[in-house]
Amino acid sequence: xxxxxxxxKIALVQFNATVxxxxxxxxxxxxxxxxxxxxxxxxxxxxxxxxxGYPPEDLLLRPSFLRAxxxxxxxxxRQLADLPGLHLVVGHxxxxxxxxxxxxxxxxxxxxxxxxxxxxxxxxxxxTYAKRxxxxxxxxxxxxxxxxxxxxxxxxxxFEVDGLRLGxxxxxxxxxxxxxxxxxxAGAQALLVLNASPFHLGKGNEREERMSxxxxxxxxxxxxxxxVGGQDEVVFDGASFAVDAHxxxxxxxxSFEAAELLVDVSADGQVRGPVVELPGLEAQAxxxxxxxxxxxxxxxxxxxxxxxxxxxIDSALVLSIAVDALGADKVRAVMMPSPYTADIxxxxxxxxxxxxxxxxxxxxxxxxxxxxxxxxxxxxxxxxEDATEENIQARIRGTxxxxxxxxxxRIVLTTGNKSEMATGYCTLYGDMAGGFAVIKDxxxxxxxxxxxxxxxxxxRQGQEPPIPERIITRAPSAELRPxxxxxxxxxxxxxxxxxxxxxxxxxxxxxxxxxxxxxAADVERVTRLIKINExxxxxxxxxxxxxxxxxxxxxxxxITSKFRA
Numbered sequence: 335x336x337x338x339x340x341x342x343k344i345a346l347v348q349f350n351a352t353v354x355x356x357x358x359x360x361x362x363x364x365x366x367x368x369x370x371x372x373x374x375x376x377x378x379x380x381x382x383x384x385x386x387g388y389p390p391e392d393l394l395l396r397p398s399f400l401r402a403x404x405x406x407x408x409x410x411x412r413q414l415a416d417l418p419g420l421h422l423v424v425g426h427x428x429x430x431x432x433x434x435x436x437x438x439x440x441x442x443x444x445x446x447x448x449x450x451x452x453x454x455x456x457x458x459x460x461x462t463y464a465k466r467x468x469x470x471x472x473x474x475x476x477x478x479x480x481x482x483x484x485x486x487x488x489x490x491x492x493f494e495v496d497g498l499r500l501g502x503x504x505x506x507x508x509x510x511x512x513x514x515x516x517x518x519x520a521g522a523q524a525l526l527v528l529n530a531s532p533f534h535l536g537k538g539n540e541r542e543e544r545m546s547x548x549x550x551x552x553x554x555x556x557x558x559x560x561x562v563g564g565q566d567e568v569v570f571d572g573a574s575f576a577v578d579a580h581x582x583x584x585x586x587x588x589s590f591e592a593a594e595l596l597v598d599v600s601a602d603g604q605v606r607g608p609v610v611e612l613p614g615l616e617a618q619a620x621x622x623x624x625x626x627x628x629x630x631x632x633x634x635x636x637x638x639x640x641x642x643x644x645x646x647i648d649s650a651l652v653l654s655i656a657v658d659a660l661g662a663d664k665v666r667a668v669m670m671p672s673p674y675t676a677d678i679x680x681x682x683x684x685x686x687x688x689x690x691x692x693x694x695x696x697x698x699x700x701x702x703x704x705x706x707x708x709x710x711x712x713x714x715x716x717x718x719e720d721a722t723e724e725n726i727q728a729r730i731r732g733t734x735x736x737x738x739x740x741x742x743x744r745i746v747l748t749t750g751n752k753s754e755m756a757t758g759y760c761t762l763y764g765d766m767a768g769g770f771a772v773i774k775d776x777x778x779x780x781x782x783x784x785x786x787x788x789x790x791x792x793x794r795q796g797q798e799p800p801i802p803e804r805i806i807t808r809a810p811s812a813e814l815r816p817x818x819x820x821x822x823x824x825x826x827x828x829x830x831x832x833x834x835x836x837x838x839x840x841x842x843x844x845x846x847x848x849x850x851x852x853x854a855a856d857v858e859r860v861t862r863l864i865k866i867n868e869x870x871x872x873x874x875x876x877x878x879x880x881x882x883x884x885x886x887x888x889x890x891x892x893i894t895s896k897f898r899a
Contacts, residue, residue: 337475341598341606342498344377345370346585347594350563352633353387356398357405360385363412363424370594371417376495378594379526379559382425382505383449385410385573388530388561389568390427394479396449400429405652407452407459415457419718422454422496425478425528427463430457430486434609434872439802449480451502451528452628453493463491465504470520472888473532473568473879475675476506490520498601501734505529510555518552524599525549533622534566534882538612542583550581551625555605562592564629567879569622573612586610590621595775616787619780619880620655623772627659630770631745638744640737641693642765643687645669645679647805649749650686651785652772654800656747663689669696669733672703680801689799700728700736706730728764736767745769746876753778755885757860758832758867766870771877775884777831782806787871825856833860834850839883843899868893 351359363385367378382388385406386399393399403426414422428450448464464483468476478489492501502524506529507513515526531541541558548796549556562572577599578587585607587595597607613621630640639656643649648720656665669683673805678695689695706726707714714722746768750760751773760766760857771815773781785806789799810827824830833852836842837860842850871885872893879886 336861338678338679340497341600341604342376342496342597343596344379344557345375345558346557346559346576346587346595346597347380348560348562348572348574348587348595349380349384350383350517350629351381351387351565352563353389353565354393355392356385356402357602359387360406360410361414363410363422366592366594367414367420367422368417370596371420373594373596374726375594375596376419376421377500377526378422379418379528380424381559381561382451382528382530383427384424384528384561385426386564386887387472388570389475389565390480391475394427395445396446397429400427400445400447403427403464404429407454411457411459413456414454419495420455421460423451423526423528424454425449425451425530428464428658428672431482437448443509446481446486448483448486448488449476449478449504450732451491451504453491453502453647458553463502463504464488465507466516467799468505470642478726482567483800490516490604491520492517492520492522500564503527505531505683506647506784507721508558509544511671514548514552514554520556521601522554523601525552525556527556527558529558529574530570531560532879533571533618535615535618537879538571538573538589538618542888546577546581546583547577547751549577549579553579553603555579555599555603557597557599557605560588560589562625564633566630567626567884568603569626569878569880570627571618571622576605576607578605583609584672585614589618590625591615613884616784619776620658620788623655623776623878624659625746627772631660632880636743636745636769638666638737638742639747640666640738640742640744641747642749643667643669643683644680644749645676645683645786645805646810647781647801648751648754648810650682650801650805651781651788652747652749653686653690654788655772657690657692657800659829664744665690666693666695666738668735668738669694670699670734671696672699672727678766678804678808682805685802686800686805686837689798689802697734699727699734701852702730703727720877723765725761728761729767732761732767733765736803737803739769739899747772748774748877750774750874751776751781752802752881753824753834755871756838757830757863758870759824762870762873766874769877771875774874774877774886775836775880778827779831792865825860829853829856830860833857834864837861838864838885838889839881845899865891865895
């Protein structure tokens with residue numbers, strides 16, 4: 335950027351919003367805007383629906399919530415009125431005038447709303463834009479709540495600061511041709527995009543590629559401000575960025591942390607700012623999982639977490655994530671050996687608890703298991719032991735963990751992975767009992783990759799690896815019967831996870847997966863297990879989404895169904 339070209343300093347604010355915490359969100363936006371203004375920013379761009387948090391879901395159907403959002407917007411403007419020359423762009427919902435209806439008959443069907451962004455300056459709202467493209471796929475459900483700004487007759491919004499004309503877009507708008515073109519036609523020399531784009535692996539690269547192509551096609555610089563933090567099962571990764579009129583990346587904020595990215599934008603399309611490197615795939619997954627745990631517990635007021643530690647890889651991974659998210663003092667691990675628990679499971683569990691410095695306790699379930707079997711002896715007389723006895727063990731453990739949770743107020747973090755959730759290799763009211771499913775969207779093969787990555791990171795930093803090596807290398811087992819391993823009843827995990835990804839995440843048919851080279855028997859078996867275990871997943875705790883298709887908000891399959899393919 336030449337010294338002769340005048341430029342405008344713009345701050346992209348990524349902050350951790352909490353749904354419904356209107357006063358808290360206003361305070362966070364105001365604090366960030368003041369810091370940015372103190373560093374010379376004339377324009378501050380906050381994320382989509384920043385004032386109410388994203389996604390607010392059916393709160394949007396409550397007129398009182400929309401009125402409170404209007405008040406929060408006015409309050410935000412008042413609190414920044416003393417900052418000369420500042421223009422804050424912030425996202426919020428807005429009810430359309432005249433759409434609320436009579437209070438006695440008001441309903442979600444008659445009250446129309448838009449997903450809006452307003453420009454605040456001098457203590458006032460000087461312009462408002464309404465989102466035109468409403469996503470309704472994966473975790474998005476915006477057509478349930480909003481009408482398009484285009485359908486509502488809302489015009490594009492372009493405003494001028496220090497001679498530079500800035501056009502507003504909201505998230506999905508920038509992925510389509512019409513809204514950016516309309517902004518350019520209205521005179522925009524740069525595009526400001528407010529975003530609340532849920533994370534999944536690889537999403538950051540996809541966003542940057544699409545926005546780079548958009549900027550290049552229009553010949554306009556594009557600035558992308560994004561949320562950060564966890565909201566129930568979705569996580570927002572930050573990594574706000576800016577590209578110039580040629581689509582070149584010229585600024586990027588950190589991932590998974592609050593930040594203000596300041597960039598200089600000139601009228602000739604040049605952009606200048608700092609660029610923070612995007613983390614690798616394992617680091618992205620770890621950041622998302624740690625963020626999801628920290629915010630779910632923190633925003634909901636849980637004082638800590640309890641984890642059933644088995645000596646296996648899944649519980650070890652969850653324990654390591656929880657310690658990174660919350661600190662060792664807020665995490666308790668409980669080992670509950672059964673008659674089939676191997677000695678190495680005791681040894682490795684104790685070793686890991688020592689490494690991560692958490693409170694560790696052992697409660698044998700042998701007396702309780704014996705009591706259950708004695709009580710059921712007449713009912714089970716003459717019948718062989720099977721999954722019934724295995725499930726009793728898991729349910730004893732679940733009962734103990736929930737009792738400790740109730741008594742302490744700490745939440746139980748479940749340890750089932752995506753491969754197990756898919757195939758039903760989990761026990762209702764047993765290992766599925768708990769309040770938050772940390773790795774429910776992490777396939778077993780990725781579990782191993784993350785465990786090794788975390789250990790390597792610790793070694794690189796001169797620390798003792800948190801997960802004992804034998805936990806990673808031993809054959810996985812539920813240890814619910816003698817000499818049991820997972821592969822007794824499941825295909826190898828590399829095969830299972832590949833079939834799962836093709837069928838569940840990519841919607842390939844059984845015939846397509848077989849044609850890709852997978853054994854017909856394995857494909858039929860895995861897809862059948864996925865279908866018949868839907869009833870279990872409906873009763874599973876909410877968990878963190880890190881792929882583009884997770885069991886939860888973006889998987890809505892019927893429990894009762896005869897469709898095969």
